[in-house]
Amino acid sequence: MNIGFERIDPTPSYVLGITAASFAGLPWTSKAAIVTAFKTSLKLELRSTQRGLCCYCRRPLPSDPPATHLEHFIEKEAWSHFAFEIRNLALSCSTCNGKKNKAYALLCGRLTRRASKNVPNPAKVVRCPVLVSNVAPVAITSSADFRWVHPHLDTFSEHITVRKGYVFQKRTMKGHRTIKGLELNSVGRLEHRAAIEKLSLTTGPISLTIGLAAQLQFNSPSQVYMMAAEVIRGKLKGAQGR
Known part of the structure; x- marks a missing residue:
C-alpha cells in the first residue's frame, strides 16, 4: 500500500523574523495574531509535505484545513516549551490524535497510581510515552530520543509496513510501540x-x-x-x- 510519504521532509520553516522564542509567554490557545498566522501557515505547509495524509495512520485528512489537528508529538502539557517547535508538530487525523492522548493519559495515570503506593496523595506523574527518557531533549534533532516513530526524524517504512486494508505490521520495536500506542490496527x-x-x-x-x-x-x-x-x-x- 502506498503510504504517501516517509517522513516530513523538508521540515517547514518559520516565516522571516520569527523563531520558536517569538512565542515565549504565549499559550498554544492564544488568539494573538502571531499564533493564528503560525498555525494557519504551518497547516498548509504540512498538508502539502504530508501529501494530505495523517502523520500516523496515512489515511487522507479532511479537505477542510480547520478540521485537521496540529499534533504535538511531545505533549505540550508535559513540555510546554516545545509547543511552537515545528519539529514537534505534524498534522494528524482526529482518530490518531485521540488515541495518542489516550496513551498519554493512561501512562500518566498508571505511574501516578504506582507512586501513590509509597506517597499518599502524590502529585500527578507526567510522562510522555514517545520519549526514551522522562528528561526531554534539549532540541528535537535525534531519532534516538524517541520510543515511537517520529514524523520528522524517522523513515516510516523502516519501522512499519502498511498492508492493504490498513493492516500495520511492525518491523522494529519502535514500530511496535507506535502501532500499539496508537491502536493503528483498529483503523x-x-x-x-x-x-x-x-x-x-x-x-x-x-x-x-x-x-x-x-x-x-x-x-x-x-x-x-x-x-x-x-x-x-x-x-x-x-x-x-x-
Missing part, C-alpha cells in the same frame, strides 16, 4: 465501516462498481469483494423491508 475496521456506509449510498450498479474500483487503492481484491457482498446484502435487505 482498518473504521475504514471498512466508512467505506460500506459510503458505498451503500450509491444508486445503480455503475456507481457501485466505480466506488468499489476506487477502494482497490486501499484494499485487496478479496477485501473489496467482501465489501461488495456486504453492500448488496444491505441493499437487498432494505428493499425487502419496504
